[in-house]
Amino acid sequence: RELEHAMRGGLQKGEFFLQYQPQVDLRTGKLAGAEALLRWENGKFGLVSPAAFIPVAEANGFICELGRWALTEACHQAADWPDEITVAVNVAPIQLVRGDVVADVKHALALSGLPPKRLHLEITESAFVELSGPVCKALEQLREMGIAIALDDFGTGYSSLSYLAGFPLDKLKIDQSFVRKMSSDPQSLAIVQTVNALAESLQLDVVAEGVETETERQLLTAMGCEIGQGYLFGKPQPSEAIEEWYRTSC
Ligand code: G
Numbered sequence: 001r002e003l004e005h006a007m008r009g010g011l012q013k014g015e016f017f018l019q020y021q022p023q024v025d026l027r028t029g030k031l032a033g034a035e036a037l038l039r040w041e042n043g044k045f046g047l048v049s050p051a052a053f054i055p056v057a058e059a060n061g062f063i064c065e066l067g068r069w070a071l072t073e074a075c076h077q078a079a080d081w082p083d084e085i086t087v088a089v090n091v092a093p094i095q096l097v098r099g100d101v102v103a104d105v106k107h108a109l110a111l112s113g114l115p116p117k118r119l120h121l122e123i124t125e126s127a128f129v130e131l132s133g134p135v136c137k138a139l140e141q142l143r144e145m146g147i148a149i150a151l152d153d154f155g156t157g158y159s160s161l162s163y164l165a166g167f168p169l170d171k172l173k174i175d176q177s178f179v180r181k182m183s184s185d186p187q188s189l190a191i192v193q194t195v196n197a198l199a200e201s202l203q204l205d206v207v208a209e210g211v212e213t214e215t216e217r218q219l220l221t222a223m224g225c226e227i228g229q230g231y232l233f234g235k236p237q238p239s240e241a242i243e244e245w246y247r248t249s250c
Pocket residue numbers: 036037038050051054063067070089090091092236
């Protein structure tokens with residue numbers, strides 16, 4: 001309850017900020033984009049992990065307001081980046097069901113001047129449990145605007161193969177739990193291979209999360225995986241560091 005109260009006040013007081021984790025082209029090593037990740041620095045609670053506050057915000061509905069803020073802030077900051085790099089913003093399931101994400105996105109793009117093709121939205125698999133007609137329609141509208149839709153944490157949620165075939169999607173993000181075990185556990189390796197093959201037949205792009213070693217990068221490249229994200233390339237960092245990263249790597 002106390003955390004909940006502090007969160008609402010914190011948004012007003014500017015205690016939330018975003019960090020960006022690089023998403024890298026596995027073959028060329030070039031920066032393709034970055035994922036925006038929420039951070040909260042509170043006077044009493046200190047730096048609160050999103051693993052602690054996102055579930056609370058999802059449970060009480062505050063995530064709709066917080067998500068809208070993150071979307072606006074990410075578009076605003078990414079508008080200063082080179083035109084080649086995209087920004088990926090997380091959208092909580094409840095924002096799709098209860099909020100008006102299409103209106104929020106249009107507003108954020110209009111305010112920032114960010115071209116729609118540079119915005120990607122990451123939706124966690126649980127969202128697809130409740131994929132009703134209106135949610136599909138919203139995702140279709142976003143894609144028609146040129147925004148790419150990614151299914152986040154793929155493999156850990158509830159999505160079935162028939163869902164994948166029917167729903168408006170552009171890419172899959174393979175969950176880091178599989179990538180981390182890939183080099184030591186044959187089953188995890190098989191899962192990552194299968195997801196890549198599946199994505200290819202469905203004409204979806206793949207982003208591998210949690211890439212930490214050169215061995216993992218090579219395995220993924222051999223499987224045809226295009227994009228990687230993880231500590232091998234970079235931790236979440238401030239917006240300016242992303243611009244700097246791009247300049248020094250090109
Ligand atoms: O990088 P990390 O520890 O920060 O992220 C922890 C979790 O918080 C991840 O599962 C991530 O998807 C989630 N998260 C981070 N930022 C956002 C956000 O803006 N919106 C939502 N819905 N989830 C986020």
